[in-house]
Amino acid sequence: MEKTRLKRLLLTATVALLVATAGCSSLTGGNGANDGNGDGASGSGYDVAGADLDGQTLTDATSDSVESAGSFTVETTTTFTTSQGGEEQTSTSESTLRVNLDDDRGIRNQTQTVDSGDGAQEQSTVVYTDGSTSYRKQTAQGETSYDQQDGEPQSFGGIQPVNTAAFAQNYTGIVDGFAWEQSGSSEVDGDAVTEYSLTGEPDRDTLGLGENATIEDASGTLYVDSDGAVRQVDIAYTVTTQQGTTSIDATTNLSNVGSTSVEEPGWLSEAS
Template identity: 30%
Template sequence: MTTRLLTVLVLSLVAFAGCVGGEPAADDGTGVADGGAAPVDRSDLSVEATDRLLRDAGSFTATWSYSTTEAGETTTITNAYQVDLQANRSIETFTMSGPDARTDFETFVADGSAYTRYETDGEAFYQVRPQDDTSFQSAVDRGTLSYESVDDARLVGTETFDGVTVDRYEYSDLSTWRQIGAGAFGSGENVTVTDFTVVILVDADGLARQTAWTLTGETDDGETVSVEWRYEVTDVGSTAVPDPDWLDEARAQQTDTAA
């Protein structure tokens, strides 16, 4: 059932991007609702602005994760990128873990070659191919959805994230998900959504350091199900991409294959 839940909720992201918004709180004409904090300025959270800020920084680490919990079991997909634009090097790590199996791969790109290590249930093998580094755009693209759904988010305070001060914005609208109807969490599963929250952490430069949404619900028989989607940008300007410890093994396999 966990696999079905994961598949359906990935598809639900499309609905999320198109539906989130709801009715804004009363506005007094100043752009500040309920006498509180101003809404997120989407010009500061655009993909174009993120592209510029990360290029100017020269290096960064971007991590995207997606977790589902059902019947007490959690399945998590994590995709992380370490990118050094100045050295033109990157490493991408993908992990899918759950109660049944674990699958991993890493791709290291440097000097026009991509070295990939695949591992499934403890068995590893390698692939080497020519490739320019495309990890920068891949990392930014992973976070694109996070900029589609924050029009009505409200500033609720400041905090520290990855060593920098960030503004915390939040948004919640249960009606967005209730309108999806029965079966949204899986075939035949009626779920009542009990919590839906989006959190965006924005630094002083206008870079969204973290965007996360969580969705929790309860089935008709009382089972709790939940999902979390998260995108984080860390080590901005200080990410280094060393050779992975398996690089020599990958090169040796390439030599053996060529021979």
């Protein structure tokens, strides 16, 4: 039961940070610098108190902003370090998602590295979607394969198409699962943002946290622009259950809104 709750918690954390996407800025603030204005900072960013932040409102505002602009880039880096039974394993995922909604094109580059102490294993996947057709390039253990698919996957192992019809990031779990307060202002990708720092205890119900599970060492920052669009999220925490501990360290960054182009990859003929 605790394993199921832990999986729910990890999913809650990564659903906002992972689009099967990633690679990105650092957990020290990435593209911006805190101006030290504290809780009174508003500037040209989001003029809402931290206690009044609502995850669904921010998710909807971000989607509206991106979809009206027509294109975007999302970069994400996520690291999970799991300790169980005296064994430790680290999994790092770096992904970059570029989508042009107006052209109905998108490309997702993802690299995942798993290190269990006996040597790291790396796998990379690139998916390019043009309309209803998706192409995939996979590299693992020195071997590269290519395939093509029309529409949605019909079986396990099929290609998960890039969503070229909408902005699919969801920030609800991250925003509502933790408490936030205004902590300054800065810029992300040249746009003014308000910074919100994680503070206080997590919402156990929102995070689906079991009675015997705890969250420790939680820290994070949200960067929200004047339209209510979430431009960057940095978050880190450790979940402890009866089975062991899992430390999560993740960053997702939204950039090039309205200026992202998607080019046909050079390997496309190999997958056709």
